[in-house]
Amino acid sequence: MMIDAIEKLKGKTAIVTGGAQGMGFAVADMLADNGIKVVVCDIKGEDAHAAAEKIKAKGNIAHGVKVNVTVEEAVDGMVKETVDRFGSVDILVNNAGILKPTRIDDISKKEWDQVLDVNLNGVFLCSKAVLALMKKNNFGRIVNMSSSAGRSVSTLGGAHYTASKAGVLGLTRAMAKEVSQYGITVNAVCPGLIDTEMVRRDCTPEKIKYYESVFPIPRLGTPQEVAQLVMFLCIDSYITGASIDINGGDLML
Numbered sequence: 201m202m203i204d205a206i207e208k209l210k211g212k213t214a215i216v217t218g219g220a221q222g223m224g225f226a227v228a229d230m231l232a233d234n235g236i237k238v239v240v241c242d243i244k245g246e247d248a249h250a251a252a253e254k255i256k257a258k259g260n261i262a263h264g265v266k267v268n269v270t271v272e273e274a275v276d277g278m279v280k281e282t283v284d285r286f287g288s289v290d291i292l293v294n295n296a297g298i299l300k301p302t303r304i305d306d307i308s309k310k311e312w313d314q315v316l317d318v319n320l321n322g323v324f325l326c327s328k329a330v331l332a333l334m335k336k337n338n339f340g341r342i343v344n345m346s347s348s349a350g351r352s353v354s355t356l357g358g359a360h361y362t363a364s365k366a367g368v369l370g371l372t373r374a375m376a377k378e379v380s381q382y383g384i385t386v387n388a389v390c391p392g393l394i395d396t397e398m399v400r401r402d403c404t405p406e407k408i409k410y411y412e413s414v415f416p417i418p419r420l421g422t423p424q425e426v427a428q429l430v431m432f433l434c435i436d437s438y439i440t441g442a443s444i445d446i447n448g449g450d451l452m453l
């Protein structure tokens with residue numbers, strides 16, 4: 201049954217933002233492995249192209265695009281480029297994000313705006329850019345990368361990170377309420393600590409060992425485990441407006 205559901209996604213087109221590395225790359229790679237045409241978008245243009253080449257080297261279909269998700273014209277351009285190349289946009293994975301560990305007293309207005317701009321406004325702009333098309337097709341899957349931070353409070357990030365990820369959950373629910381009648385589901389994924397550069401950059405190996413020792417599943421999550429959940433949210437289902445935890449039991453709600 202699951203195999204049939206995945207089979208139905210073959211030939212569809214997905215955009216994955218922040219797809220050059222980490223979870224975004226794992227998602228793009230897994231979607232492509234399942235026959236989905238993938239546009240890998242990232243502010244790091246060369247890395248986006250390199251990621252697409254890596255996917256293509258396996259015989260799968262991909263294309264790299266440089267985009268800053270905070271710039272509306274650039275986002276619209278990315279969607280146009282996707283449609284010109286692959287004919288449609290069926291799946292959008294809003295994964296691009298940044299984390300700053302700054303404590304509240306030290307967060308400048310500029311840094312506050314930067315984090316909210318990428319993590320929340322970027323999700324709004326990319327979603328808005330694909331919704332008309334998805335409505336026309338009467339099919340769409342939007343998966344937003346929130347975080348345990350959005351459900352509780354961030355382990356590594358500052359107040360701006362937590363606020364942005366909580367905002368993503370509200371945006372997910374509001375969009376789901378408005379567009380699910382058009383065959384479009386909108387869901388959020390809330391990972392705990394996943395083994396990517398974002399975590400390794402802000403954590404000493406000792407700190408990681410400590411976290412691993414206190415998690416019910418005593419290790420960090422892998423990008424591939426998160427990718428599997430995203431893949432699941434792309435198949436036909438009755439799930440929309442949901443915030444789904446994947447955190448090794450670190451946060452149980």
Ligand SMILES: NC(=O)c1ccc[n+]([C@@H]2O[C@H](COP(=O)([O-])OP(=O)(O)OC[C@H]3O[C@@H](n4cnc5c(N)ncnc54)[C@H](O)[C@@H]3O)[C@@H](O)[C@H]2O)c1
Pocket residue numbers: 217218219220221222223224241242243244267268269270295296297298299318322345346347348390391392393394395396397398399
């Ligand atoms: N790693 C974790 O433990 C964890 C946990 C919960 C949520 N998340 C979220 O998951 C997502 C992916 O995280 P990751 O750990 O793979 O991070 P990462 O830093 O490895 O990758 C993030 C990618 O987003 C890109 N990006 C940043 N700003 C961008 C912009 N303005 N436009 C386009 N691309 C941009 C980066 O260049 C990078 O390639 C993020 O939204 C992050 O907040 C991560």
